[in-house]
Amino acid sequence: MSNSIGFIGLGIMGGPMSVNLAAAGYDVAGYDVHRPALAQLTAAGGRACDRIADAVADADVVITMLPDSPQVEEVVLGEDGVLDNAKPGTLLIDMSTIRPETSRRVAALGSTRCLRVLDAPVSGGQQGAIDGTLSIMAGGEEKDFHAASGIFEVLGKTVVHVGPHGAGQTVKAANQLVVGGIYALVAEAIVLLEASGVDAGAGLEVLAGGLAGSRILELKRKSMVAREFQPGFRIDLHHKDMGIVLAAAREAEVALPVGALTAQLIGAARAQGDGGLDHSGLLRVVERLSGRG
Structure with a gap:
């Protein structure tokens, strides 16, 4: 797995997660609708992007950490979103907490664009995100889970592949x-x-x-x-x-x-x-x- 990551959603959880990835040596390009949220990432050596396209176009892995299903659908499936800009073969890891059916829909539509998709929500709160000790429950193809193992090791302490698409959200x-x-x-x-x-x-x-x-x-x-x-x-x-x-x-x-x-x-x-x-x-x-x- 390459070290190029596009990270979308740099809030209470996504902010420290992106920082930990940058500190671990990954090339992290971040995007958030709230511009001040980017400061933490840039201070850690990451790059701030003005558009989703700028964050994901050259990334081998795209991580989304967003509040709810509507935001994931807008960012991933919407016009000029992740699906429109990510290159074929990109691994999309949605770490938001959303409805299982939304995760399954994202995975199905992602496959039509030759994207690999995992739903990998987390538990552990802000402190777990800061400390890199999150519990990560991943749904999707096992080979994609293994491909993401290096990233998950930076972010979490307990990391388990729990089943097919949507299982992580359940x-x-x-x-x-x-x-x-x-x-x-x-x-x-x-x-x-x-x-x-x-x-x-x-x-x-x-x-x-x-x-x-x-x-x-x-x-x-x-x-x-x-x-x-x-x-x-x-x-x-x-x-x-x-x-x-x-x-x-x-x-x-x-x-x-x-x-x-x-x-x-x-x-x-x-x-x-x-x-x-x-x-x-x-x-x-x-x-x-x-x-x-």
């Missing part, structure tokens, strides 16, 4: 289902502990060391107790992701009762004006329901 939906549910339960635990006169910090420390332990308790218990909700992953985005979860459940014809309730709690947080907070801010909804907000 696994990511399951990830967001579990993460949202754990946040809701940790929030309820904090409210219960505090309302009972127990030190929530001490209580969660014990929980984190037992069977109830989780990555969320490890990383977020102190900030949640302190009500510090600086976004690493915004409630607005988790709300979008829960929509993907419920749509996937409908397509698979399965019932996700706890997931549906979690989606409603996250939707309530957004409706109450907390969409810009970290998803651990779900605590605020649980507090309000108990009259403690």
Whole structure:
């Protein structure tokens, strides 16, 4: 695999990911609609581009990290987008979190232009992107997954090929289902502990060391107790992701009762004006329901 990468979408996640690739020696050309986002990449030795075409025309690999399905469709499938400008044989790796059916459509249309396509959403949040310790769940052809292994090794710690096109997005939906549910339960635990006169910090420390332990308790218990909700992953985005979860459940014809309730709690947080907070801010909804907000 050559070292030429076009990277589109340099936000909270894409920015540090592109920087890590540049630091690893890849020739990274970046594009983002928000011009200030390019500064981080250029400071790391990457190149800023004014158009999608400039970022992808000479790239052997194109990575997209965008907010939702409409943005992926516009950037990849739209006029003067990736499909119109990438050379045949380019490997397109979409690392956004979008609907599985969108990933399958991108892969199908990409093949008509002789592009190889992977859907490879990530988990680990902003800190994981900065540290290069993301979990990466990839869907697509196994040979294309292996071709991308050097790039994935820079970006992530846990990298797994989970199945055909769209499978990566289904696994990511399951990830967001579990993460949202754990946040809701940790929030309820904090409210219960505090309302009972127990030190929530001490209580969660014990929980984190037992069977109830989780990555969320490890990383977020102190900030949640302190009500510090600086976004690493915004409630607005988790709300979008829960929509993907419920749509996937409908397509698979399965019932996700706890997931549906979690989606409603996250939707309530957004409706109450907390969409810009970290998803651990779900605590605020649980507090309000108990009259403690």
